[in-house]
Amino acid sequence: MKHILLFSILSFSLHFTAIAQTDTTSYEVVKNMPVFYEQLKQQLTYPMAWGNSPTKIFSQWRTEARAVLTECMQNLAPAPESHEMEVVDTEHRNGYEARKILFNVSEWCRIPAYLLVPEGKGPFPAIVMLHDHGAHFSIGKEKMVRPFHVKPEVLADADDWVMRCYDSQYTGDYFAANGYVVLSIDALFWGERGRKEGISYDGQQALASNFLQMGSSWGAFINMDDVRSAEFLSSLPFVDKGKIGCLGFSMGAYRSWMLSAITDCVKASASICWMNTTGYLMSLANNQNKGGSAYSMIVPNLRRYLDYPHTASIACPKPTLFFNGTQDKLFPVAGVKDAYATMQSVWKSQHAADRLVTKIWNEKHFFNREMQKETLEFFNKWLK
Numbered sequence: 001m002k003h004i005l006l007f008s009i010l011s012f013s014l015h016f017t018a019i020a021q022t023d024t025t026s027y028e029v030v031k032n033m034p035v036f037y038e039q040l041k042q043q044l045t046y047p048m049a050w051g052n053s054p055t056k057i058f059s060q061w062r063t064e065a066r067a068v069l070t071e072c073m074q075n076l077a078p079a080p081e082s083h084e085m086e087v088v089d090t091e092h093r094n095g096y097e098a099r100k101i102l103f104n105v106s107e108w109c110r111i112p113a114y115l116l117v118p119e120g121k122g123p124f125p126a127i128v129m130l131h132d133h134g135a136h137f138s139i140g141k142e143k144m145v146r147p148f149h150v151k152p153e154v155l156a157d158a159d160d161w162v163m164r165c166y167d168s169q170y171t172g173d174y175f176a177a178n179g180y181v182v183l184s185i186d187a188l189f190w191g192e193r194g195r196k197e198g199i200s201y202d203g204q205q206a207l208a209s210n211f212l213q214m215g216s217s218w219g220a221f222i223n224m225d226d227v228r229s230a231e232f233l234s235s236l237p238f239v240d241k242g243k244i245g246c247l248g249f250s251m252g253a254y255r256s257w258m259l260s261a262i263t264d265c266v267k268a269s270a271s272i273c274w275m276n277t278t279g280y281l282m283s284l285a286n287n288q289n290k291g292g293s294a295y296s297m298i299v300p301n302l303r304r305y306l307d308y309p310h311t312a313s314i315a316c317p318k319p320t321l322f323f324n325g326t327q328d329k330l331f332p333v334a335g336v337k338d339a340y341a342t343m344q345s346v347w348k349s350q351h352a353a354d355r356l357v358t359k360i361w362n363e364k365h366f367f368n369r370e371m372q373k374e375t376l377e378f379f380n381k382w383l384k
Helices: 002-021 035-043 056-075 152-166 171-177 202-215 218-235 251-261 292-297 306-314 334-351 371-381
Strands: 086-093 094-104 112-119 124-129 181-185 238-248 268-272 320-325 354-360
Touching: 002 124, 035 202, 056 218, 056 251, 056 306, 086 171, 094 171, 112 171, 124 171, 124 218, 124 251, 124 371, 171 181, 171 238, 181 218, 202 218, 202 292, 218 238, 218 251, 218 292, 238 251, 238 371, 251 268, 251 292, 251 320, 268 371, 306 334, 320 334, 320 371, 334 354, 354 371
Parallel strands: 124 181, 124 238, 238 268, 268 320, 320 354
Antiparallel strands: 086 094, 094 112, 112 181
Protein backbone atom coordinates (compact mmCIF):
# COMPACT_ATOMS: atom_id res chain seq x y z
CA MET A 1 0.00 0.00 0.00
CA LYS A 2 2.87 2.35 0.87
CA HIS A 3 4.46 1.70 -2.52
CA ILE A 4 1.21 2.53 -4.28
CA LEU A 5 0.85 5.79 -2.30
CA LEU A 6 4.46 6.79 -2.97
CA PHE A 7 4.01 6.05 -6.69
CA SER A 8 0.84 8.19 -6.77
CA ILE A 9 2.57 11.14 -5.09
CA LEU A 10 5.55 10.85 -7.43
CA SER A 11 3.29 10.69 -10.47
CA PHE A 12 1.34 13.78 -9.33
CA SER A 13 4.58 15.69 -8.66
CA LEU A 14 5.96 14.88 -12.10
CA HIS A 15 2.66 15.82 -13.71
CA PHE A 16 2.54 19.17 -11.83
CA THR A 17 6.17 19.90 -12.73
CA ALA A 18 5.45 19.21 -16.40
CA ILE A 19 2.51 21.62 -16.32
CA ALA A 20 4.61 24.31 -14.63
CA GLN A 21 7.40 23.89 -17.16
CA THR A 22 5.07 24.12 -20.13
CA ASP A 23 2.93 27.02 -18.78
CA THR A 24 3.47 29.74 -21.38
CA THR A 25 0.64 32.03 -20.24
CA SER A 26 1.48 35.66 -20.93
CA TYR A 27 0.18 37.35 -17.78
CA GLU A 28 -0.70 41.02 -18.21
CA VAL A 29 -1.20 42.09 -14.60
CA VAL A 30 1.54 42.17 -11.95
CA LYS A 31 0.98 43.52 -8.42
CA ASN A 32 -2.36 44.91 -9.62
CA MET A 33 -0.62 46.98 -12.29
CA PRO A 34 -0.94 46.38 -16.04
CA VAL A 35 2.39 45.17 -17.40
CA PHE A 36 2.25 48.06 -19.87
CA TYR A 37 2.03 50.70 -17.13
CA GLU A 38 5.24 52.38 -18.32
CA GLN A 39 3.72 52.84 -21.79
CA LEU A 40 0.62 54.35 -20.19
CA LYS A 41 2.72 56.84 -18.26
CA GLN A 42 4.65 57.80 -21.39
CA GLN A 43 1.38 58.90 -22.99
CA LEU A 44 0.79 61.42 -20.19
CA THR A 45 2.15 64.61 -21.74
CA TYR A 46 0.18 67.05 -19.51
CA PRO A 47 -0.81 69.48 -22.28
CA MET A 48 -2.46 71.93 -19.86
CA ALA A 49 0.63 72.39 -17.66
CA TRP A 50 2.15 75.86 -17.51
CA GLY A 51 4.85 75.85 -20.19
CA ASN A 52 3.12 73.10 -22.19
CA SER A 53 -0.10 75.00 -22.73
CA PRO A 54 -0.27 77.29 -25.80
CA THR A 55 -1.53 80.01 -23.44
CA LYS A 56 1.40 82.24 -22.47
CA ILE A 57 -0.35 84.80 -20.25
CA PHE A 58 -0.22 83.35 -16.75
CA SER A 59 -3.47 84.83 -15.42
CA GLN A 60 -5.29 83.44 -18.45
CA TRP A 61 -3.60 80.06 -18.01
CA ARG A 62 -4.69 79.93 -14.36
CA THR A 63 -8.28 80.50 -15.39
CA GLU A 64 -8.14 77.85 -18.11
CA ALA A 65 -6.31 75.27 -15.97
CA ARG A 66 -8.72 75.78 -13.08
CA ALA A 67 -11.65 75.35 -15.48
CA VAL A 68 -10.21 72.01 -16.63
CA LEU A 69 -9.71 70.93 -13.02
CA THR A 70 -13.26 71.79 -11.98
CA GLU A 71 -14.72 70.21 -15.13
CA CYS A 72 -12.96 66.94 -14.26
CA MET A 73 -14.48 67.18 -10.77
CA GLN A 74 -18.11 67.19 -11.94
CA ASN A 75 -20.84 66.10 -10.89
CA LEU A 76 -20.88 68.11 -7.63
CA ALA A 77 -23.20 69.07 -4.80
CA PRO A 78 -24.63 72.61 -5.12
CA ALA A 79 -23.45 75.30 -2.73
CA PRO A 80 -25.81 75.88 0.21
CA GLU A 81 -28.25 78.76 0.07
CA SER A 82 -27.43 79.43 3.72
CA HIS A 83 -24.87 77.90 6.08
CA GLU A 84 -27.24 78.14 9.08
CA MET A 85 -24.49 77.60 11.62
CA GLU A 86 -25.59 76.24 14.99
CA VAL A 87 -23.31 76.04 18.03
CA VAL A 88 -24.17 72.83 19.89
CA ASP A 89 -21.41 72.74 22.53
CA THR A 90 -18.49 74.83 23.80
CA GLU A 91 -15.39 74.51 25.95
CA HIS A 92 -13.11 77.29 27.16
CA ARG A 93 -9.44 76.66 26.54
CA ASN A 94 -6.26 78.60 27.16
CA GLY A 95 -6.72 81.72 25.05
CA TYR A 96 -9.54 80.49 22.83
CA GLU A 97 -12.93 78.82 22.80
CA ALA A 98 -13.60 75.43 21.24
CA ARG A 99 -17.02 75.15 19.64
CA LYS A 100 -18.81 72.10 18.27
CA ILE A 101 -20.98 73.37 15.45
CA LEU A 102 -23.31 72.23 12.69
CA PHE A 103 -23.49 73.97 9.32
CA ASN A 104 -24.67 73.36 5.78
CA VAL A 105 -21.60 72.53 3.71
CA SER A 106 -23.79 72.03 0.62
CA GLU A 107 -27.43 71.79 -0.36
CA TRP A 108 -27.17 68.06 0.34
CA CYS A 109 -25.15 67.86 3.56
CA ARG A 110 -25.37 69.41 7.02
CA ILE A 111 -22.26 68.41 8.93
CA PRO A 112 -20.61 68.67 12.35
CA ALA A 113 -17.32 70.53 12.74
CA TYR A 114 -14.96 72.00 15.30
CA LEU A 115 -14.50 75.76 15.28
CA LEU A 116 -11.81 77.34 17.47
CA VAL A 117 -12.10 81.08 18.12
CA PRO A 118 -9.35 83.13 19.85
CA GLU A 119 -10.18 85.47 22.70
CA GLY A 120 -10.18 89.17 21.98
CA LYS A 121 -11.46 91.42 19.25
CA GLY A 122 -11.29 90.21 15.68
CA PRO A 123 -11.25 89.93 12.84
CA PHE A 124 -8.66 87.13 13.04
CA PRO A 125 -6.70 85.23 10.42
CA ALA A 126 -8.08 81.73 9.92
CA ILE A 127 -6.98 78.24 8.92
CA VAL A 128 -8.98 75.42 7.35
CA MET A 129 -7.42 72.44 9.13
CA LEU A 130 -7.56 69.29 6.96
CA HIS A 131 -7.19 65.84 8.51
CA ASP A 132 -5.23 62.88 7.14
CA HIS A 133 -6.35 59.48 5.82
CA GLY A 134 -4.16 56.94 7.62
CA ALA A 135 -6.66 54.14 6.88
CA HIS A 136 -8.08 55.27 10.23
CA PHE A 137 -11.73 56.24 9.82
CA SER A 138 -13.14 56.29 13.35
CA ILE A 139 -12.06 59.92 13.76
CA GLY A 140 -11.49 62.78 11.32
CA LYS A 141 -11.64 66.35 12.67
CA GLU A 142 -10.56 64.91 16.03
CA LYS A 143 -7.13 64.29 14.51
CA MET A 144 -6.66 68.06 14.27
CA VAL A 145 -8.69 69.44 17.20
CA ARG A 146 -8.80 67.84 20.66
CA PRO A 147 -12.37 66.55 21.09
CA PHE A 148 -14.42 67.45 24.14
CA HIS A 149 -17.52 66.05 25.85
CA VAL A 150 -17.07 62.78 23.97
CA LYS A 151 -16.87 59.15 25.03
CA PRO A 152 -13.54 58.22 26.69
CA GLU A 153 -12.68 55.86 23.83
CA VAL A 154 -13.01 58.69 21.28
CA LEU A 155 -10.64 60.92 23.24
CA ALA A 156 -8.21 58.02 23.71
CA ASP A 157 -8.37 57.29 19.98
CA ALA A 158 -7.62 60.92 19.14
CA ASP A 159 -4.79 61.24 21.67
CA ASP A 160 -3.17 58.06 20.35
CA TRP A 161 -3.43 59.21 16.73
CA VAL A 162 -1.99 62.64 17.49
CA MET A 163 0.92 60.98 19.28
CA ARG A 164 1.61 58.74 16.27
CA CYS A 165 1.29 61.38 13.54
CA TYR A 166 1.55 64.85 15.09
CA ASP A 167 4.16 64.54 17.83
CA SER A 168 1.44 64.61 20.53
CA GLN A 169 0.31 68.12 19.57
CA TYR A 170 -3.13 68.89 18.17
CA THR A 171 -2.27 71.16 15.25
CA GLY A 172 -5.62 72.94 15.30
CA ASP A 173 -5.32 73.81 19.00
CA TYR A 174 -1.72 74.92 18.47
CA PHE A 175 -2.79 77.41 15.82
CA ALA A 176 -5.80 78.64 17.82
CA ALA A 177 -3.57 79.30 20.82
CA ASN A 178 -1.46 81.44 18.48
CA GLY A 179 -4.33 83.64 17.34
CA TYR A 180 -5.99 81.82 14.45
CA VAL A 181 -9.62 80.87 13.97
CA VAL A 182 -9.54 77.16 13.08
CA LEU A 183 -12.17 75.11 11.27
CA SER A 184 -11.95 71.34 10.92
CA ILE A 185 -14.56 69.03 9.38
CA ASP A 186 -14.82 65.30 8.80
CA ALA A 187 -14.21 64.28 5.21
CA LEU A 188 -16.94 61.96 3.92
CA PHE A 189 -16.35 58.43 5.35
CA TRP A 190 -14.51 59.65 8.48
CA GLY A 191 -15.70 60.26 12.02
CA GLU A 192 -19.28 61.43 12.27
CA ARG A 193 -19.67 61.17 8.50
CA GLY A 194 -18.80 57.49 8.36
CA ARG A 195 -20.74 54.33 7.46
CA LYS A 196 -23.98 53.44 9.16
CA GLU A 197 -22.79 49.81 9.05
CA GLY A 198 -19.51 50.63 10.77
CA ILE A 199 -15.91 51.10 9.71
CA SER A 200 -14.65 49.11 6.73
CA TYR A 201 -11.42 49.55 4.78
CA ASP A 202 -12.92 47.86 1.72
CA GLY A 203 -15.98 50.08 1.99
CA GLN A 204 -14.07 53.05 0.60
CA GLN A 205 -13.60 51.23 -2.73
CA ALA A 206 -17.32 50.51 -2.96
CA LEU A 207 -18.13 54.12 -2.08
CA ALA A 208 -15.74 55.39 -4.75
CA SER A 209 -17.17 53.00 -7.33
CA ASN A 210 -20.70 54.16 -6.58
CA PHE A 211 -19.67 57.79 -7.01
CA LEU A 212 -18.07 56.98 -10.38
CA GLN A 213 -21.17 55.17 -11.58
CA MET A 214 -23.17 58.34 -10.93
CA GLY A 215 -20.86 60.60 -12.91
CA SER A 216 -18.99 61.92 -9.89
CA SER A 217 -16.03 60.98 -7.72
CA TRP A 218 -15.44 60.58 -4.01
CA GLY A 219 -12.17 62.52 -4.23
CA ALA A 220 -13.81 65.49 -5.93
CA PHE A 221 -16.65 65.43 -3.40
CA ILE A 222 -14.11 65.73 -0.56
CA ASN A 223 -12.34 68.59 -2.36
CA MET A 224 -15.55 70.52 -2.89
CA ASP A 225 -16.57 70.11 0.75
CA ASP A 226 -13.22 71.72 1.59
CA VAL A 227 -13.97 74.62 -0.77
CA ARG A 228 -17.38 75.16 0.83
CA SER A 229 -15.74 75.02 4.26
CA ALA A 230 -13.38 77.81 3.29
CA GLU A 231 -16.31 79.83 1.97
CA PHE A 232 -18.19 79.24 5.23
CA LEU A 233 -15.15 80.37 7.21
CA SER A 234 -14.90 83.57 5.17
CA SER A 235 -18.56 84.35 5.97
CA LEU A 236 -17.94 84.57 9.73
CA PRO A 237 -17.81 88.17 11.03
CA PHE A 238 -14.80 87.53 13.28
CA VAL A 239 -12.68 86.15 10.39
CA ASP A 240 -10.50 88.37 8.19
CA LYS A 241 -11.60 87.31 4.70
CA GLY A 242 -8.27 88.35 3.21
CA LYS A 243 -6.28 86.16 5.59
CA ILE A 244 -7.57 82.61 5.24
CA GLY A 245 -5.12 79.74 4.86
CA CYS A 246 -5.31 75.96 4.80
CA LEU A 247 -3.08 73.28 6.27
CA GLY A 248 -3.00 69.50 6.18
CA PHE A 249 -0.85 66.43 6.70
CA SER A 250 -0.78 63.39 4.38
CA MET A 251 -4.18 63.22 2.66
CA GLY A 252 -4.85 66.52 4.40
CA ALA A 253 -1.81 67.92 2.56
CA TYR A 254 -3.27 66.79 -0.76
CA ARG A 255 -6.56 68.41 0.23
CA SER A 256 -4.69 71.59 1.17
CA TRP A 257 -2.91 72.23 -2.12
CA MET A 258 -5.98 71.15 -4.06
CA LEU A 259 -8.09 73.62 -2.08
CA SER A 260 -5.68 76.45 -2.84
CA ALA A 261 -5.71 75.50 -6.53
CA ILE A 262 -9.51 75.42 -6.74
CA THR A 263 -10.42 78.64 -4.93
CA ASP A 264 -8.90 82.04 -4.24
CA CYS A 265 -10.92 82.24 -1.05
CA VAL A 266 -7.75 80.66 0.35
CA LYS A 267 -4.79 83.05 0.35
CA ALA A 268 -1.99 80.71 1.51
CA SER A 269 -1.53 76.97 1.97
CA ALA A 270 0.78 74.48 3.66
CA SER A 271 1.00 70.81 2.71
CA ILE A 272 2.94 68.35 4.84
CA CYS A 273 3.97 64.97 3.35
CA TRP A 274 1.99 64.83 0.11
CA MET A 275 3.64 65.86 -3.12
CA ASN A 276 5.15 63.81 -5.93
CA THR A 277 4.70 63.01 -9.61
CA THR A 278 2.65 60.33 -11.32
CA GLY A 279 5.83 58.98 -12.87
CA TYR A 280 7.25 58.05 -9.48
CA LEU A 281 4.03 57.15 -7.68
CA MET A 282 2.76 54.78 -10.36
CA SER A 283 5.36 52.06 -9.85
CA LEU A 284 5.26 48.45 -8.69
CA ALA A 285 6.78 49.37 -5.34
CA ASN A 286 4.62 52.32 -4.28
CA ASN A 287 1.59 52.25 -2.00
CA GLN A 288 -0.39 54.32 -4.50
CA ASN A 289 -0.84 51.32 -6.82
CA LYS A 290 -2.79 49.32 -4.22
CA GLY A 291 -6.04 51.19 -4.86
CA GLY A 292 -8.35 51.47 -1.87
CA SER A 293 -7.16 54.58 -0.09
CA ALA A 294 -6.01 56.22 -3.33
CA TYR A 295 -9.64 56.65 -4.40
CA SER A 296 -10.11 59.49 -1.90
CA MET A 297 -7.49 61.49 -3.83
CA ILE A 298 -8.44 60.77 -7.44
CA VAL A 299 -10.12 63.18 -9.84
CA PRO A 300 -11.01 61.14 -12.95
CA ASN A 301 -9.24 62.09 -16.19
CA LEU A 302 -7.25 64.94 -14.63
CA ARG A 303 -3.95 63.19 -15.42
CA ARG A 304 -4.77 63.59 -19.11
CA TYR A 305 -4.16 67.33 -18.63
CA LEU A 306 -2.18 68.04 -15.45
CA ASP A 307 0.11 66.16 -13.08
CA TYR A 308 0.12 66.80 -9.33
CA PRO A 309 2.67 69.66 -9.27
CA HIS A 310 1.01 71.25 -12.32
CA THR A 311 -2.34 71.24 -10.53
CA ALA A 312 -0.81 72.67 -7.36
CA SER A 313 0.76 75.42 -9.49
CA ILE A 314 -2.68 76.85 -10.26
CA ALA A 315 -2.31 78.42 -6.79
CA CYS A 316 0.70 80.48 -7.93
CA PRO A 317 1.60 83.21 -6.93
CA LYS A 318 0.02 82.56 -3.51
CA PRO A 319 2.33 81.83 -0.56
CA THR A 320 2.61 78.04 -0.55
CA LEU A 321 4.59 75.62 1.62
CA PHE A 322 5.53 71.99 1.02
CA PHE A 323 7.36 69.73 3.47
CA ASN A 324 8.35 66.11 2.77
CA GLY A 325 10.58 63.58 4.51
CA THR A 326 13.65 61.62 3.41
CA GLN A 327 12.33 58.54 5.24
CA ASP A 328 8.77 58.78 3.94
CA LYS A 329 8.16 55.46 2.20
CA LEU A 330 4.95 56.71 0.56
CA PHE A 331 6.61 59.50 -1.42
CA PRO A 332 9.94 58.71 -3.13
CA VAL A 333 12.43 61.53 -2.60
CA ALA A 334 13.35 61.61 -6.30
CA GLY A 335 9.70 62.25 -7.14
CA VAL A 336 9.46 64.92 -4.42
CA LYS A 337 12.45 66.74 -5.90
CA ASP A 338 11.02 66.43 -9.40
CA ALA A 339 7.69 67.92 -8.28
CA TYR A 340 9.40 70.67 -6.28
CA ALA A 341 11.49 71.65 -9.33
CA THR A 342 8.35 71.89 -11.47
CA MET A 343 6.62 74.18 -8.99
CA GLN A 344 9.74 76.26 -8.36
CA SER A 345 9.96 77.02 -12.07
CA VAL A 346 6.32 78.20 -12.09
CA TRP A 347 6.63 80.51 -9.07
CA LYS A 348 9.96 81.82 -10.42
CA SER A 349 8.37 82.57 -13.80
CA GLN A 350 5.88 84.81 -11.99
CA HIS A 351 8.58 86.57 -9.92
CA ALA A 352 7.18 84.94 -6.79
CA ALA A 353 9.96 82.50 -5.87
CA ASP A 354 10.05 83.93 -2.33
CA ARG A 355 6.43 82.83 -1.85
CA LEU A 356 7.13 79.12 -2.39
CA VAL A 357 8.73 77.11 0.41
CA THR A 358 9.88 73.58 -0.44
CA LYS A 359 11.82 71.64 2.18
CA ILE A 360 12.80 68.01 2.64
CA TRP A 361 13.25 67.02 6.27
CA ASN A 362 15.20 64.09 7.70
CA GLU A 363 11.90 62.62 8.82
CA LYS A 364 9.44 59.82 8.12
CA HIS A 365 5.73 60.29 7.26
CA PHE A 366 5.24 62.48 10.34
CA PHE A 367 4.40 66.09 11.26
CA ASN A 368 6.74 66.83 14.16
CA ARG A 369 6.63 69.85 16.43
CA GLU A 370 9.53 71.64 14.77
CA MET A 371 7.76 71.30 11.41
CA GLN A 372 4.60 72.64 13.00
CA LYS A 373 6.54 75.61 14.41
CA GLU A 374 8.00 76.48 11.00
CA THR A 375 4.57 76.13 9.42
CA LEU A 376 3.11 78.53 11.98
CA GLU A 377 5.92 81.00 11.24
CA PHE A 378 5.13 80.70 7.52
CA PHE A 379 1.48 81.62 8.10
CA ASN A 380 2.43 84.40 10.53
CA LYS A 381 4.56 85.93 7.79
CA TRP A 382 1.82 85.91 5.17
CA LEU A 383 -1.45 86.12 7.11
CA LYS A 384 -0.64 88.37 10.05
